[in-house]
Amino acid sequence: MIISPSVLSLDFCKINEQTEQLNRSKAEWLHFDVMDGHFVPNLTFGPDILKAFRRLSNLFLDVHIMVSNPLFFSDVFIDAGAEMITFHYEACKDNEECLMIAKHIHDRGIKAGISIKPNTDVSVLKDILGTFDLVLVMSVEPGFGGQSFMMNAIDKIKTLRTMIDDNHYNTLIQVDGGINQETATLCKDAGVDVLVAGSYVFKNDIEKAVESLC
Ligand code: DX5
Ligand code: ZN
16 A cells, blocks of 8 residues: 655644654655645645655655646646646546646656546546546545545545456556545555545654554
């Protein structure tokens, strides 16, 4: 199981200390939430903060952009060191736009992910899923850490597992929002590959919390 701690919940007064703890933990990825104050009602990090994490850590930089203009912000964060950009299906006007952005990200040499919000059905992805390296199932409304896990994510993960396996795609399934030891187990049983966890990791002993999710 790949664990991707969300630095949205990191204590930025302790950025060195907590990033060192992540480096020592079993986490392989670092999840970086970009919010533009438009696609979601919150504002988070710009590219210079991602560059700081690049210098502090060798973890794989998993960048989740909750923005209305994914093409523009993909370039901004690829320039800053992103190794994967995951953008929202809901931010695109149609499948062609999703595929065009995925191609742009791939042409720049990194991985591309597509995310769906809790009210978006997985069936919308059926014609484009195979193009993506990752599909992100949001198990809370995007915008804030610390919310409760929405159970409808479990059926979405199961459906995606079947779609991916039946078609022999290489797409990883990631889940984000309200992950703790209990919800992680439900997601694993449903067939998830990557767990994002914010509050659970940073409000506990970081290394032990990551280990408990593996
Ligand atoms: C929410 C973000 C999540 C968030 C998860 O919009 O995409 O990555 O940090 O936080 P927790 O684990 O606290 O629900
Ligand atoms: Zn996220």
